[in-house]
Amino acid sequence: MSEILHRSLTRPIRVGNLIIGGSDEVIIQSMTTTKTHDVEATVAEILRLEEAGCQVVRVACPDERAADALAEIKSRINIPLVVDIHFDYKLALKAIESGVDKIRINPGNIGRREKVEAVVNAAKAKGIPIRIGVNAGSLEKQFLEKYGYPTAQGMVESAMHHVKILEDLGFYNTIISLKASDVNLALEAYTLAAKTFDYPLHVGITESGPLFSGSLKSAAGLGAILSLGIGSTVRVSLSDDPVEEVKVAKEVLKSFGLAANAATLISCPTCGRIEIDLISIAKEVEEYIQNINVNIKVAVLGCAVNGPGEAREADIGIAGARNEGLLFRHGKIIRKVPEATMVEELKKEIDAIVAEKLAA
Numbered sequence: 001m002s003e004i005l006h007r008s009l010t011r012p013i014r015v016g017n018l019i020i021g022g023s024d025e026v027i028i029q030s031m032t033t034t035k036t037h038d039v040e041a042t043v044a045e046i047l048r049l050e051e052a053g054c055q056v057v058r059v060a061c062p063d064e065r066a067a068d069a070l071a072e073i074k075s076r077i078n079i080p081l082v083v084d085i086h087f088d089y090k091l092a093l094k095a096i097e098s099g100v101d102k103i104r105i106n107p108g109n110i111g112r113r114e115k116v117e118a119v120v121n122a123a124k125a126k127g128i129p130i131r132i133g134v135n136a137g138s139l140e141k142q143f144l145e146k147y148g149y150p151t152a153q154g155m156v157e158s159a160m161h162h163v164k165i166l167e168d169l170g171f172y173n174t175i176i177s178l179k180a181s182d183v184n185l186a187l188e189a190y191t192l193a194a195k196t197f198d199y200p201l202h203v204g205i206t207e208s209g210p211l212f213s214g215s216l217k218s219a220a221g222l223g224a225i226l227s228l229g230i231g232s233t234v235r236v237s238l239s240d241d242p243v244e245e246v247k248v249a250k251e252v253l254k255s256f257g258l259a260a261n262a263a264t265l266i267s268c269p270t271c272g273r274i275e276i277d278l279i280s281i282a283k284e285v286e287e288y289i290q291n292i293n294v295n296i297k298v299a300v301l302g303c304a305v306n307g308p309g310e311a312r313e314a315d316i317g318i319a320g321a322r323n324e325g326l327l328f329r330h331g332k333i334i335r336k337v338p339e340a341t342m343v344e345e346l347k348k349e350i351d352a353i354v355a356e357k358l359a360a
């Protein structure tokens with residue numbers, strides 16, 4: 001056991017122009033929902049994901065038609081492309097040949113040794129990593145029989161089985177995931193994996209559900225795991241538009257101060273002192289800052305009683321007052337603005353601070 005207990009101590013693995021592992025940075029990824037052979041739809045979805053802040057994208061490669069589309073997809077997007085393959089080594093070879101940045105395949109499921117070697121040699125030649133993806137729901141028979149049901153120990157042993165196949169072939173360019181839809185099981189599996197491997201871990205709570213419940217479950221699970229210093233890349237899995245997955249992942253990382261370039265909104269829960277329509281203002285401002293890739297904190301508070309002081313860490317904020325708003329920076333009021341224009345004034349201030357920070 002290597003007793004690696006923090007993501008910064010893991011092996012750095014290059015994926016396209018990014019490094020996963022070896023630092024405290026956590027990379028956001030998502031997966032397309034389109035048919036991969038439909039290049040137009042897939043590229044359009046990836047470009048939407050990029051705009052939302054997705055840093056690595058994975059596509060499924062279930063057949064030849066999908067594999068044939070990879071080179072063109074890769075040429076039309078700007079973030080590293082990962083290809084998800086089950087069993088078929090020919091699809092893996094084709095994907096690697098297409099210039100993709102990482103493949104997800106479990107070497108123990110490929111079959112004969114020559115086939116495994118062919119895939120590993122091709123990945124080595126192109127310098128691309130392989131992600132081993134262990135899933136509690138599809139754990140191999142030998143580990144299920146040993147423990148009777150999916151356990152963290154069984155999941156880590158499964159990962160170990162695949163890792164060993166790669167290491168025996170001199171391949172160490174590996175990332176590992178151990179997904180479960182049960183948060184406690186995922187937490188246990190990732191904790192054990194972090195002590196067992198020095199490879200970076202791709203963290204996710206799989207099949208977490210639709211937007212609302214799935215976001216909360218993912219936040220609870222990812223939060224528990226990330227708080228231990230585990231996880232170099234995250235994927236939130238939702239039964240929804242994958243752009244939502246990226247938004248949720250970003251919010252989770254922001255909560256831990258792990259999103260270096262993201263705007264954060266602080267808004268109060270409102271109470272009987274409220275002087276403005278805070279809920280709709282907060283929603284509008286949240287939407288406005290969604291795609292700002294600068295570390296800035298914006299506050300929207302219902303009143304000035306405790307307001308500005310409560311959000312001292314905010315770079316800019318607004319607090320409601322009777323028929324007006326008080327704009328403040330780091331807890332100090334800078335000016336009063338009429339209620340009708342206060343959101344516009346706040347947006348102007350946000351733009352100015354973003355410009356300042358970009359110029360710095």
Ligand code: SF4
Nearest residue numbers: 268270271274302303
């Ligand atoms: Fe209530 Fe004002 Fe605090 Fe909001 S900022 S919770 S309105 S006291």
